[in-house]
Amino acid sequence: MYSVSTAGEVISLRQELYKLKMSREDGIASWFMRISEIRDQLQDLGEVMSDREMTTIVLNALPEEWGNFISSICGKKEATPFQDLWSLCKIEESRLKAKFDVGVGEKNQAYATMTKRKGKFGKFGPPKKKKNMAKIQCYGCQELGTIEEIVLSSIRTIRKEEEKKTTSLRKWRKLKGRSRRRRK
Numbered sequence: 001m002y003s004v005s006t007a008g009e010v011i012s013l014r015q016e017l018y019k020l021k022m023s024r025e026d027g028i029a030s031w032f033m034r035i036s037e038i039r040d041q042l043q044d045l046g047e048v049m050s051d052r053e054m055t056t057i058v059l060n061a062l063p064e065e066w067g068n069f070i071s072s073i074c075g076k077k078e079a080t081p082f083q084d085l086w087s088l089c090k091i092e093e094s095r096l097k098a099k100f101d102v103g104v105g106e107k108n109q110a111y112a113t114m115t116k117r118k119g120k121f122g123k124f125g126p127p128k129k130k131k132n133m134a135k136i137q138c139y140g141c142q143e144l145g146t147i148e149e150i151v152l153s154s155i156r157t158i159r160k161e162e163e164k165k166t167t168s169l170r171k172w173r174k175l176k177g178r179s180r181r182r183r184k
Contacts, residue, residue, distance in 0.1 A: 010047050013038055021061045028093040032058075032086050052079045058089070065096055 017038045022031045035058065039049050059070050069092045073080055080088070134145045 006045055010042065010045050013042050013045070014047075017042075017057055018060075020057075022063055024063055024065070028086075028089045031061075032089065035061075051082045054082045055080055055085055058082075058085055062089075066092065 017035065020035065020038070022028070035054070039054065042049060055073070059073060062070060069088075073085070073088070137144050
């Protein structure tokens with residue numbers, strides 16, 4: 001079948017093909033030419049690679065930015081022929097280049113749009129108006145425009161005590177209701 005040197009070459013070429021990765025700087029045409037050269041060398045040695053295997057190799061070697069493209073190819077019911085994959089990759093490359101060339105301006109425009117939406121007051125809206133203290137009467141001294149801290153703190157403690165009483169009363173009624181049910 002194979003001679004020792006031929007078997008070694010096949011293994012070496014297959015390893016090279018599987019390790020081959022497309023960098024962000026590589027163009028799709030030159031990268032596909034390199035893959036095609038390796039595939040042709042394997043065919044000259046009698047090793048035929050199927051379209052499905054070549055598609056898998058290509059998709060595994062594409063950079064992360066191509067994630068949506070890879071998902072769309074993998075989602076197809078039928079395997080994509082190698083020649084069709086090459087043309088699809090060229091289209092995707094031009095789309096990605098256009099996206100990244102315009103992307104810088106779009107980011108600045110998106111920032112400008114966000115700041116326009118926020119307005120001059122920021123994301124929380126206009127500042128809230130302070131209450132007119134002249135119209136408020138103090139509980140402690142009965143004067144307009146002053147609120148004594150002692151009065152406020154006593155109001156807070158009274159409310160807390162009332163809340164404790166109501167919660168303990170609720171608990172007591174709940175327990176009392178349970179004990180009556182048990183007696184019946």
